[in-house]
Amino acid sequence: MITLNINKKTYNVEVDPDTPLLWVxxxxxxLVGTKYGCGVAQCGACVVHLNGEAVFxxxxxxxxxxxxxxxxxxxxxxxxxxxxxxxxxxxxxxxxGYCQSGQIxxxxxxxxxxxxxxxxxxxxxxxxxxxxxxxxxxxxxAIHLAAEIQRKGGKNQ
Amino acid sequence: xxKQTDRYSLHTKTIAVFVTITSVIVFMSFGLKNEVTxxxxxxxxxxxDSLVSVKAFMEVYKVLMSPRCMNCHPxxxxxxxxxxxxxxISLPKRGKDGKGMYAxxxxxxxxxxxxxxxxxxxGHPDWHLPPANMKMVFQGKTPNQLAKQLVNPKTNGNKxxxxxxxxxxxxxxxxxxxxxxxxxxxxxxxxxxxxAWITWIKNGAYAPRSK
Numbered sequence: 001m002i003t004l005n006i007n008k009k010t011y012n013v014e015v016d017p018d019t020p021l022l023w024v025x026x027x028x029x030x031l032v033g034t035k036y037g038c039g040v041a042q043c044g045a046c047v048v049h050l051n052g053e054a055v056f057x058x059x060x061x062x063x064x065x066x067x068x069x070x071x072x073x074x075x076x077x078x079x080x081x082x083x084x085x086x087x088x089x090x091x092x093x094x095x096x097g098y099c100q101s102g103q104i105x106x107x108x109x110x111x112x113x114x115x116x117x118x119x120x121x122x123x124x125x126x127x128x129x130x131x132x133x134x135x136x137x138x139x140x141x142a143i144h145l146a147a148e149i150q151r152k153g154g155k156n157q
Numbered sequence: 158x159x160k161q162t163d164r165y166s167l168h169t170k171t172i173a174v175f176v177t178i179t180s181v182i183v184f185m186s187f188g189l190k191n192e193v194t195x196x197x198x199x200x201x202x203x204x205x206d207s208l209v210s211v212k213a214f215m216e217v218y219k220v221l222m223s224p225r226c227m228n229c230h231p232x233x234x235x236x237x238x239x240x241x242x243x244x245x246i247s248l249p250k251r252g253k254d255g256k257g258m259y260a261x262x263x264x265x266x267x268x269x270x271x272x273x274x275x276x277x278x279x280g281h282p283d284w285h286l287p288p289a290n291m292k293m294v295f296q297g298k299t300p301n302q303l304a305k306q307l308v309n310p311k312t313n314g315n316k317x318x319x320x321x322x323x324x325x326x327x328x329x330x331x332x333x334x335x336x337x338x339x340x341x342x343x344x345x346x347x348x349x350x351x352x353a354w355i356t357w358i359k360n361g362a363y364a365p366r367s368k
Binding site for chain 2: 040060125128129
């Protein structure tokens with residue numbers, strides 16, 4: 001039995017400790033906001049937060065998350081009002097949307113550690129998140145906008 | 158007259174002593190022409206043998222310049238990957254402490270152990286590059302440059318010679334010999350590398366001559 005703290009809720013799951021966290025989130029717990037893209041930590045679709053750090057859940061064993069604080073896209077904010085979510089909606093960032101959970105989760109770590117990121121900082125932070133639809137320009141603009149919203153008082157959990 | 162004679166005699170003796178000392182220095186420098194002592198070996202239980210030391214270092218050099226070591230000692234701020242020195246996929250950056258930046262920290266993908274399967278990230282609990290203020294670059298270094306860098310505490314992570322010896326058994330160093338599926342190991346066993354490493358250091362940690 002593995003106890004997980006996900007989005008401030010406690011779950012007890014009976015899974016193999018080597019199961020990737022991604023599959024526990026999606027298949028066992030039904031939290032399908034986090035996506036499977038490659039399974040080898042090369043696309044970023046699966047990014048979630050583990051104790052505030054972005055991890056690629058497709059290669060993170062659930063045992064690593066036992067007793068730790070996990071946040072998925074569903075738990076980034078209570079009312080979908082995280083500065084990044086606001087900016088994403090304002091600038092109409094997604095096309096197909098598949099990569100966007102991972103994009104937002106990676107960007108959230110950037111904005112937590114850097115309140116005023118430059119384009120170079122965004123490159124460094126977001127390089128692990130691929131978008132086959134090519135929404136990179138809008139992602140970059142949305143991160144800048146989210147930083148501005150955050151500086152003006154929007155909350156970044 | 159006697160005083161003048163005494164003065165000349167003293168002058169002659171001084172010249173003779175000076176010439177003798179100079180000759181000794183010249184002869185000694187010929188003996189050290191091909192090797193350079195790279196370390197202060199006081200109190201280190203070191204017996205100097207430059208030929209043995211340099212020969213051992215050339216074995217060490219083969220390992221340190223192999224992909225499993227050099228990939229994490231790049232000349233730039235992006236680690237290398239694979240066996241052909243390509244830049245690491247997704248271009249993670251070194252960061253201030255060598256552990257990556259923002260959502261691209263090393264441990265975000267590299268777990269505590271290797272993951273099974275081709276192309277999955279290899280693992281170690283402390284996956285990192287050298288920090289930005291002491292990059293400990295291997296890539297592009299000649300044997301002479303690398304040897305000097307390795308024994309200088311200002312460029313080797315503040316290590317004494319004894320700590321350098323112990324570094325051969327560092328967990329992340331040894332991980333190079335357990336790199337995960339699809340990756341080659343260094344060109345000799347860890348045991349042989351360690352033997353060469355210690356031989357190099359304990360015989361004076363000499364650097365091969367610059368070419």
